[in-house]
Amino acid sequence: MTETAQQSTGVEGVDGGVGVTALLVAAARAIETHRHDSLARDVHAEHFVRAAPASANWPVRIQQVPDGDADPLWGRFARYFGLRTRVLDDFVLRSVHGKGMRQVVLFGAGLDTRAYRLDLPSGCVVYEIDRAGVLAFKRDVLDGTSARPKAARVAIALDLRADWAAALTESGFDPAAPSVWLAEGLLFYLPAAAETHLVDTVHRLSAGGSSLAYEVKLEKDLLSYRHSPLYVATKEQLGIDLLDLFDTEPRPDSAGSLAGKGWFTSVHTPFEFTHRHGRGPLPEQNDALEGNRWVFAEKG
Template sequence: MTGTAQQDTEREDVQGGVGLTALLVAAARAIETHRADSLAQDAYAEHFVRAAPACAKWPLRAEQVPDGDADPLWGRFARYFGLRTRALDDFVHRSVRETGARQAVLLGAGLDTRAFRLDWPDGCAVFEIDRPGVLDFKHRVLAGLAATPRAARVPVPVDLRDDWAGALTGAGFDTAAPSVWLAEGLLFYLPPAAETHLIDTVDRMTPAGGALAFEAKLEKDLLVHRDSPLYVATRLRTGIDLLALFDRRPRPDSAGALSARGWSTAVHTPFDFTRLHGRGPMPEGNDALEGNRWVFAHKPRP
């Protein structure tokens, strides 16, 4: 690949389109990390943002946000991402402990650093599936920090529109062993048929004892909140038009599909976790977070 072609691929995958949302979440995690009342710690997050010219003016500390939590983007939305990180960190810890799983799969891993941040039992492998440009960018930044993973980290460079299941097993994933799966901030970017295929594939590749967490949006019409402060601020101040990136066709009931196949599922609003932890976003008028749900599913043993 020529230097120019490589730059174009990186820009497409990391500093543009859906890839740019991974940097948005990284900035939010950086802000969360440095809060006095932090919900989640990610010491690597700010380094991703600093490495991307497109994000040069984004804040990385709460004190760089003049309006604090009242800021719809770097306050409320950023805290949402911090809360989501904490909820999924806890899910992974709990699921690995309770199921004995020694392999985890991050679907659309983006700039997720759980392989480096979390305390994993001995013998765990963390498979990170995402486009090559995203994983290459992450590798370069982490290598520059001499970061050491706390589990066997296995990058799987493949687009989720391609044969990611084949790439995953080719990378050493064992379909006969218990596994924990995360699809964080992913499904609503996919066409409905692709979401159904992904959920079907996870079910097929997960034996009894496995677990899956994913995020869903329930609004029948996402454009009902198109003028919400959260969407408007994100578009004007970062150039990320989330509604243009989301697939706005009717979503499948993935939680219901898993329940019909014998999985136990729990569906929560983010606000449930705000109340649990005593901090985080609460409902407001014209709320772009109104339809967000976090689904935690387990495939019981016989």
């Protein structure tokens, strides 16, 4: 197994800003892991939550939440993250087992532990791109456990607004080989131009047959959801104002751009997968999830 890191300075960890949202997702994955009808299991997630002062007292089991699944944050929102984890786990596994891909690139990898918990084939390399502080926190926590990656893992400590393509290829990524790319819960934090650059660069670095999955929001005015139960609960219970972290300018049509470049794309609501799996969030009034879309693309 190999693990390399390219160092960067002056970047945040998980103590504030977008970094702390990685802890929110980790707590949701921990809750999902302990459910009797779990959609996805991440036994490492609880360790991240307990290790960070900002989240040490957050629940990691639904039984620790006074209102249980009726709580908008730890019930509905956490289940959303559990569903998203399952759907994207399946996407990665289909790509590496069904299509023979051996390169997985995780943008804004955060506290993602797919290199540790998924059944990845021999010779698979997982490239994790995120800020140095987040990757260092993850490394320190996992080093304190018995966790060992199941695939070669290459950590690239870099802000995605920097030249991540050069860092990726310098770390051993081969643009001539088909790859699976994943941007989970990332693009709505980036300016529209950064999203366009990321998608265009993925296209440039992708061999035929490569796969990409990412999440976007379609709303033109995110602020109209400021009083939605999900956002209100996240701010009141955790002090995280997601709308202050999201980039609120109009989003580009990245799926349309990929289709124009010869990719086969499909765009889905999360609720489609709720029906498919028999559990997960369903639409409600003033729904902050209404505009969320999961995009899947394959390069022809």
